[in-house]
Amino acid sequence: xxxxxxxxxxxxxxxxxxxxxxxxxxxxxxxxxxxxxxxxxxxxxxxxxxxxxxxxxxxxxxxxxxxxxxxxxxxxxxxxxxxxxxxxxxxxxxxxxxxxxxxxxxxxxxxxxxxxxxxxxxxxxxxxxxxxxxxxxxxxxxxxxxxxxxxxxxxxxxxxxxxxxx
Amino acid sequence: xxxxxxxxxxxxxxxxxxxxxxxxxxxxxxxxxxxxxxxxxxxxxxxxxxxxxxxxxxxxxxxxxxxxxxxxxxxxxxxxxxxxxxxxxxxxxxxxxxxxxxxxxxxxxxxxxxxxxxxxxxxxxxxxxxxxxxxxxxxxxxxxxxxxxxxxxxxxxxxxxxxxxx
Numbered sequence: 001x002x003x004x005x006x007x008x009x010x011x012x013x014x015x016x017x018x019x020x021x022x023x024x025x026x027x028x029x030x031x032x033x034x035x036x037x038x039x040x041x042x043x044x045x046x047x048x049x050x051x052x053x054x055x056x057x058x059x060x061x062x063x064x065x066x067x068x069x070x071x072x073x074x075x076x077x078x079x080x081x082x083x084x085x086x087x088x089x090x091x092x093x094x095x096x097x098x099x100x101x102x103x104x105x106x107x108x109x110x111x112x113x114x115x116x117x118x119x120x121x122x123x124x125x126x127x128x129x130x131x132x133x134x135x136x137x138x139x140x141x142x143x144x145x146x147x148x149x150x151x152x153x154x155x156x157x158x159x160x161x162x163x164x165x166x
Numbered sequence: 167x168x169x170x171x172x173x174x175x176x177x178x179x180x181x182x183x184x185x186x187x188x189x190x191x192x193x194x195x196x197x198x199x200x201x202x203x204x205x206x207x208x209x210x211x212x213x214x215x216x217x218x219x220x221x222x223x224x225x226x227x228x229x230x231x232x233x234x235x236x237x238x239x240x241x242x243x244x245x246x247x248x249x250x251x252x253x254x255x256x257x258x259x260x261x262x263x264x265x266x267x268x269x270x271x272x273x274x275x276x277x278x279x280x281x282x283x284x285x286x287x288x289x290x291x292x293x294x295x296x297x298x299x300x301x302x303x304x305x306x307x308x309x310x311x312x313x314x315x316x317x318x319x320x321x322x323x324x325x326x327x328x329x330x331x332x
Binding site for chain 2: 061063076092095096098101124125128129131132135136138139140142143145146147149150152153154156157158159160163164
């Protein structure tokens with residue numbers, strides 16, 4: 001897969017016409033990471049989003065909780081992404097500078113396209129028609145994840161109330 | 167609070183200049199609901215967003231789960247909103263027609279501004295500069311909620327694993 005393919009197939013750029021793809025390409029930068037390298041660390045400040053061109057990444061979140069006097073810490077592996085998944089990650093950094101919500105590690109040697117917040121904002125402000133198309137997709141992506149999270153919360157809350165009532 | 171105030175103070179319209187507020191007002195419709203009336207029902211199809219102008223609403227989600235041969239159903243009240251909270255609800259319907267993720271009931275007689283998806287899409291497409299400003303805020307709102315949900319999931323997962331390990 002090449003850079004233009006990676007852009008075309010990413011959900012957030014999927015409503016863009018082919019002749020506008022170079023506008024996106026212009027604000028991307030190729031980034032290579034070696035196997036096992038940490039691409040982003042949960043909790044760190046971030047202002048970049050990544051599109052996977054080659055390689056596979058793993059996503060994880062840490063769990064820490066105090067229970068009585070006892071602390072338990074663990075790393076929960078959430079999922080892994082391959083280029084064919086056409087995912088982006090770190091996309092929340094395009095909206096507001098914030099802490100990374102998960103850690104991402106390269107599971108193989110990887111090639112990404114990196115887009116940073118300043119360039120992204122400049123693009124959507126100078127080309128608002130393009131901006132509306134991208135932001136609609138980005139909102140859809142976030143809304144879809146939020147729905148999934150809400151379902152998870154309902155299931156976990158119910159399961160917890162049952163576990164505690166035994 | 168009047169309609170223009172409700173728009174100005176809503177987070178998703180908060181980056182809009184005063185002289186553009188009438189553009190938003192044009193696509194709103196005043197809607198009154200009586201105390202205890204159901205404004206939206208979880209699971210129903212929806213294509214409208216609401217801004218609270220007067221009154222108070224309650225948000226709830228149903229919990230259903232099978233555990234062994236036993237089904238348990240309950241209604242979980244999540245929160246309530248007053249006009250001073252300057253919230254919108256149903257905003258995910260502006261992005262994609264989808265099922266309502268929660269039920270909303272009028273706790274007092276209410277006055278809302280209703281915006282439907284078709285009018286919203288037409289507004290942001292004919293005025294993409296305005297569209298970018300609104301969609302950035304909408305994305306921020308969704309991203310903020312997603313972060314909160316992720317924190318809840320982590321807490322619930324850990325709590326559940328501890329409850330089950332006892």
